[in-house]
Amino acid sequence: MRVRIVQLITLLILFTLPFIAQWAGQPFWIDLTTRIVIYGIAAMSLDIILGYGGMVSLGHAMFLGIGAYSMGILTHHSFEGSVVPFLPGEWTGSTSGFVHLAASILASGLLGLVIGLLSLRTVGVYFIMITLAFAQMMFYFFIALPTYGGEDGLNVWSRSEIPGLDLSDSMTFYFVCLGLLCAFWFIARRLVDSRFGGVLRGCKQNEQRLKALGYNTIRYKLIAFTIAGAGAGLAGGLLANLTEFVGPGTMHWTKSGELIVMVLLGGMGTLIGPVLGSAALLLLEEILSGFTEHWMIVLGPILLLVVLFARRGIYGFLAGKEAKDG
Amino acid sequence: MTTLLFLEQTLNGLQQGVMLFLMAAGLTLVFGIMHLLNLAHGSLYMVGAYVCATVTQASGSFLIGLACALGASAATGMVIEVLAMRRLYNREHLDQVLATFGIILFFNELVKILWGPQALFLNPPDFLNGTIEVLPDTPYPTYRLFIIATGLVVALGLRHLILNTRVGMLIRAGATHREMVGALGVNIDWLYTIVFGLGAMLAGLAGALAGPMLAIQVGMGENILILTFVVIIVGGVGSIRGALVGALLVGLVDTYVRAFLPMGLREVLEPASADSIGAAISGMGIYILMAVVLLFKPNGLFQAYGDN
Amino acid sequence: MANILKVTNLNKSFGALHATDNLSLEIEEGTIHGLIGPNGAGKTTAINQLSGELMPDRGTIEFDGQDVTHWPIFKRAQFGLQRSYQITSLFPDFTALDNVAIAIQATDGHSFRFWGKAREDKSLIDPAMDILRQVGLDHLAHRPVTDLAHGQQRQIELAMTLATKPKMLLLDEPMAGMGKTESHDMMEVLRPLKGNITILMVEHDMDVVFALADKISVLVRGHCIVTGTPDEIRTNADVRTAYLGEG
Numbered sequence: 050m051r052v053r054i055v056q057l058i059t060l061l062i063l064f065t066l067p068f069i070a071q072w073a074g075q076p077f078w079i080d081l082t083t084r085i086v087i088y089g090i091a092a093m094s095l096d097i098i099l100g101y102g103g104m105v106s107l108g109h110a111m112f113l114g115i116g117a118y119s120m121g122i123l124t125h126h127s128f129e130g131s132v133v134p135f136l137p138g139e140w141t142g143s144t145s146g147f148v149h150l151a152a153s154i155l156a157s158g159l160l161g162l163v164i165g166l167l168s169l170r171t172v173g174v175y176f177i178m179i180t181l182a183f184a185q186m187m188f189y190f191f192i193a194l195p196t197y198g199g200e201d202g203l204n205v206w207s208r209s210e211i212p213g214l215d216l217s218d219s220m221t222f223y224f225v226c227l228g229l230l231c232a233f234w235f236i237a238r239r240l241v242d243s244r245f246g247g248v249l250r251g252c253k254q255n256e257q258r259l260k261a262l263g264y265n266t267i268r269y270k271l272i273a274f275t276i277a278g279a280g281a282g283l284a285g286g287l288l289a290n291l292t293e294f295v296g297p298g299t300m301h302w303t304k305s306g307e308l309i310v311m312v313l314l315g316g317m318g319t320l321i322g323p324v325l326g327s328a329a330l331l332l333l334e335e336i337l338s339g340f341t342e343h344w345m346i347v348l349g350p351i352l353l354l355v356v357l358f359a360r361r362g363i364y365g366f367l368a369g370k371e372a373k374d375g
Numbered sequence: 376m377t378t379l380l381f382l383e384q385t386l387n388g389l390q391q392g393v394m395l396f397l398m399a400a401g402l403t404l405v406f407g408i409m410h411l412l413n414l415a416h417g418s419l420y421m422v423g424a425y426v427c428a429t430v431t432q433a434s435g436s437f438l439i440g441l442a443c444a445l446g447a448s449a450a451t452g453m454v455i456e457v458l459a460m461r462r463l464y465n466r467e468h469l470d471q472v473l474a475t476f477g478i479i480l481f482f483n484e485l486v487k488i489l490w491g492p493q494a495l496f497l498n499p500p501d502f503l504n505g506t507i508e509v510l511p512d513t514p515y516p517t518y519r520l521f522i523i524a525t526g527l528v529v530a531l532g533l534r535h536l537i538l539n540t541r542v543g544m545l546i547r548a549g550a551t552h553r554e555m556v557g558a559l560g561v562n563i564d565w566l567y568t569i570v571f572g573l574g575a576m577l578a579g580l581a582g583a584l585a586g587p588m589l590a591i592q593v594g595m596g597e598n599i600l601i602l603t604f605v606v607i608i609v610g611g612v613g614s615i616r617g618a619l620v621g622a623l624l625v626g627l628v629d630t631y632v633r634a635f636l637p638m639g640l641r642e643v644l645e646p647a648s649a650d651s652i653g654a655a656i657s658g659m660g661i662y663i664l665m666a667v668v669l670l671f672k673p674n675g676l677f678q679a680y681g682d683n
Numbered sequence: 684m685a686n687i688l689k690v691t692n693l694n695k696s697f698g699a700l701h702a703t704d705n706l707s708l709e710i711e712e713g714t715i716h717g718l719i720g721p722n723g724a725g726k727t728t729a730i731n732q733l734s735g736e737l738m739p740d741r742g743t744i745e746f747d748g749q750d751v752t753h754w755p756i757f758k759r760a761q762f763g764l765q766r767s768y769q770i771t772s773l774f775p776d777f778t779a780l781d782n783v784a785i786a787i788q789a790t791d792g793h794s795f796r797f798w799g800k801a802r803e804d805k806s807l808i809d810p811a812m813d814i815l816r817q818v819g820l821d822h823l824a825h826r827p828v829t830d831l832a833h834g835q836q837r838q839i840e841l842a843m844t845l846a847t848k849p850k851m852l853l854l855d856e857p858m859a860g861m862g863k864t865e866s867h868d869m870m871e872v873l874r875p876l877k878g879n880i881t882i883l884m885v886e887h888d889m890d891v892v893f894a895l896a897d898k899i900s901v902l903v904r905g906h907c908i909v910t911g912t913p914d915e916i917r918t919n920a921d922v923r924t925a926y927l928g929e930g
Contacts, residue, residue, distance in 0.1 A: 099469075105468055105469045105472065107472060167666050167669055167670070168669070170669055170670075170673040171669065171673050171674070173468060174406065174412050174468050174612060175608060175612065175673070175674070175675075177412060177468060177472060178412075178604040178605075178607065178608055179604075179608055179665070179669065181601060181604060182601055182604050182605050182608065182662060182665060183662065185601045186658075186659055186662040189658045189659075190655055190656075190658065190659060193654045193655040193658055194651070194655040195651045195654075195655075196651070239797070239798050239800075240797050240798075242800045242801060242802065243796055243797050243798055243799055243800065243801055244788055244794045244796040244799070244801045244804070244807075245794055245795060245796055245797045246797075246801065247781070247784075247785050247788065247794070247801045248785070248788070248794045250774075250776065250777075251774050251777075251785055254774045254775055254776050254777070255772060255773065255774050255775070257736075257772065258768075258772045258773070258774065259757075259785075259789075260755075260756045260757045260760070261734065261736075261756055261757075261760055261765070261766055261768075261772075262757075262760055262765070262785070262786050262789040262843065262847060263757050263758075263760035263761040263765075263789040263790065263847060264757055264789055264794070265755075265757045265758075266757070269794065269795075272795070302597065302601065303480075303597075306472075306473075306476045309469070309472065309473060309476075310473060310476070313469075313473055343484050343487065343488055344484075345480045345481070345483065345484040346480075346481055346484035346485060346488070348477070348480055349477040349478060349479070349480035349481030349482075349484065350477060350481055351477070352473060352474065352476060352477030352480070353459055353474045353477040353478065353481075355473075356463075356466075356470045356473045356474040356477070357459075357462055357474065360470075
């Protein structure tokens, strides 16, 4: 029961916040909330593998970045009228939101499949280091690649185009993001409650037993890893729209670290928890940076304390014992 | 000519490998014995570099700077071990990742406050600032040779420490029979603090030595940390020998690919695109090495401890 | 009756320790076969190789007409060779019912079903309840397994292996850590399986082994010194030396 109430209140806040922002004359709040929602999607996707599947990926921001670059690169070619060089045919990109959505999801999902195939051969501490290393490889790749701005990144000249919607309006864009969050939430909910989800949870608790029962667990983990990558890619496409810029910084490994922080802060092994975690971390950053430019010196020890003393996260605190499986 | 270039690049690769070994040895020791994945290992490298540069500039002596860097990084390591790390030894890797991530943020910001955001630069000390003609007609920087020699001495020293000394015996015993070492009347907490301090000192040594070759700046620790991870994945977690072999392999592969891939590409492509593609891809060489090792030896070349 | 499992010259070393030494075994379909031996005889190592958790250095394992020596554990399990563990191995966050249901799901085609709710799936829940009834734990179906007593957890573990409808079970000390009544209950669950499911059972409780087994093999230092009926084993001189001589 408490779970339902917390979820409803969260949604209610997310749905009313932009109106409050408008009424309070603080349009900046809308951008902040949009960021919370977008990072919420990314953190939720991470929690599918981290909280449900027990795979500690320290490279999840790589998928965020690939999603962002997919959108940015297609827009870039469309504006330049130049041919997308690494794809067959003479395609000159697109500004359509639907194409961007598909591209972000497909590209990052495909990357997830490849990275997963390699890194899921290992477990535990190896897996952590390998996902981090591959993410860093992509990071350096885009830094060294001059075609798309290298270290300076790429300006996105306009937001995605969706017939009937003006995404350059921050309110409209916010509700598109929120809608996608809800859609992803629903899909993820069905996923973790399905037969597949049962196997995924089993992987976290006792993978050896699953194998002994006859499950080829690596395949299930691989699919979850791919889905999580695609989810983060979706968030990345939205992020590129929000900031109207894509750069390698999006996939810097500290971003991957932040995504894990969001999951843990909000409540691992839950779906709405990571969204709360995203809100908590971004708000904390916002508030701390209001006091001092050296806010990280406060954030670091806070993280340490959270790990040592508050493992259940915000959602666990709000929703009590039931939160275990929210 | 090409042979000489190859030999020169080999020396460069060895030098990079030696630096990576200093990092990987500490990280793998701490993981092998305390089962701790310490992301903040790079922060200790950064501490070594900053302290060495500052003290060298103030005192005018690189050797004093180096000594202070070793002391400062070991002390920093032991303090964070006592305050935070020892609470993490029995926790999940995820907790360790997050807590040490927090420590990185803290140190990066602390360094920014103390030294400012601009990079520091340091020259090699005068007595190492020349070149030696180790290869005919190819003057090679003395300082780099000094690094290679230092690394080899440290490797031999570590081997001696672990195989032949009482501390080394306790380290080996502590890794497998924690309770037994405790029962022998050895204070295992102190043993762990010392091991952590030793790892920190090696990282500090690497940072101090790197100072005269790189820009000393915030974030330098993370760059080398991730390369160190690649080393450990290639070499195998928990194995000092694996760390050495992995480090040299990664150092050599990285150097060769960066030196020769763009040259090779220029043979087949026009210079401009060869250079840009070469730059983008040559950085990926070691990751491809890592992927290949993963395909054939998922637990690294010299696995000392299973993870499951 | 035909042999369902045929092990030929199996060898496995860990460094200097020769844990499995030219082990050969034949197990008849539908029987309960006991595997006994002094501590350190390599019983668990043998089970681990039969189940596929360890790969033997040499030798072959033939199961139900197939050479499964190099099959991974999940493939053997799908083919009907299931195992239980000496140290109870369950899914601690799941209820008793969920634990059995995921075992049933393992044999019910693939699990790449992403949409339907598994907890409302009658084709999983109903047979899982049946199995729980079979081991007498249906009244605890919705309790988290971690709340259950040790003996009950052992029974859940057995229930999971049964849920996959195996051809053969490898039971590694099913009575480990159980009291008298609990092992008696477990025996009553195992006894009716005779004739339907072949069982290879490692067990320290000799009363259990001699009461249940049709045949018994004695393992000493990784080698099978004798196989016979319980009566033959009871009177065998080598077995006595093996046990008394090695304490």
